[in-house]
Each structure stands twice: as C-alpha cells, then as structure tokens.
Amino acid sequence: MSVDVLPSPTVATACCAPLVRQPLSAEEAADLSRVLKAIADPARLRLLSLVAAHAGGEACVCDLTEPLGLSQPTVSHHLKVLVDAGLLSREKRGVWAYFGLVPGALDAVANVLSTTGAPAGAADGQPSFC
Template identity: 60%
Template structure:
C-alpha cells in the first residue's frame, strides 16, 4: 500500500484585471516622479484640490492663504514647488497671482494612477 497522496491539478485564475495595460517606461517614470514627490506633502495636495475645486478652475493666492493656518511665505513656498514641477500654472494680475492646474501634468499623474492614455 502506497502512502503517496495524489493531487488534482488546479487551474489558477487571476482575481483582478491589471490597473494598466503596461508598466511605465523609464522616461515616463522620470517625468512623473517629481510630480508625485511634490503632491506627497498634505499641504500641497490640499492646495491642488482647492485650486481644482475653485470656480473657473483657478484661484487667487489671497484665497489660498486664507484656507490654511500657515504663514504666507510657507504657502508661497508650497505654491512655488507645485509651479516648478509643472502642476500649477500662474498668472500675475495686478498685485495678485492666480493659479490654475496644468492639465498635461495632471494627465501624467493619471497615467500612473489609472492608466489614462495620452
């Protein structure tokens, strides 16, 4: 009498579809990494969401300063970081600066998060 156990072959089935059709290229990863790094800060992420939800898709720096319990120079620093990586565009009108989301940069982040094609 044999003590070996006979196993029935089982076919494996993936439980979920992949989120993207293919991995990022080196160039895409190098382009997107600074964007992700910039929005990894909660203040910057919130700044982006305030600008995005503002009427007309743009916000005056005066409106952004009032949304935080932070000094104006600190808010300006965060806005500068977001502008330098390309997530925000800015336009000076008189004494105020207005910020608007950069749709191209956001689509790059979307490429990473949801497989959005360009």
C-alpha cells in the same frame, strides 16, 4: 544664484509610461518621482483641490492662506513647487497672482499609475504632453 528658471515640465517626461508593463529605468523613475513628490504633500494636495474648486478655476495666494492655516511664505513656497512640477500655472494680474490647474497634468500622472492604458477621456486632447 546658481540655478536659473529651467522650464523643465517634469510631468512631460513622465507621461505615457505604463509603470506596470515593463520595469522603469532609473531615469524614468527619477523623473516620475519628481512629479509625485510634488503631489505627495498634504498642504499641496489641499492647494490643488482648493484651486480646482475655486470659482473660475483659479485662486490667488490671499485666498489660500486662510483655509490651509499656513503662513504666506509657506503657501508661496508650495505653489512654486507645484508650478515647477508643471501642475499649476501662474498668472499675475495687477497686484494679485492667480494660480490655476494645468489641464491634463494630473490626468497624465493618473495615467502612469493606472494599470489600464488610458482612461477614456481623461488626458485626451493634450498633445503637448503625449
């Protein structure tokens, strides 16, 4: 296989970009579009909301296949996309794999899109990104 597990939290590079203040470069636009493409899918949007609304803030694959009406490989694929984009975290406990929201990741994307600089206490306290 050619590609290996490059860490690349793509959301990090797209952070703190005003978007409406000055023209984006081709690189910045490509980075930001990568994260947005990960979110711009109905199945993945529902996955994000399902995980976030689940008890404890995390859910396993078996909890997600039914509400989405998709096959298990498809759900696993979408979860991998979200994890690679830096939006979800994956933790394997025993047989089950638990997925949870990465704190501040969605807020970082929201900050980029917002015409105002930064929401009051949204991505606040996330120095790993900004």
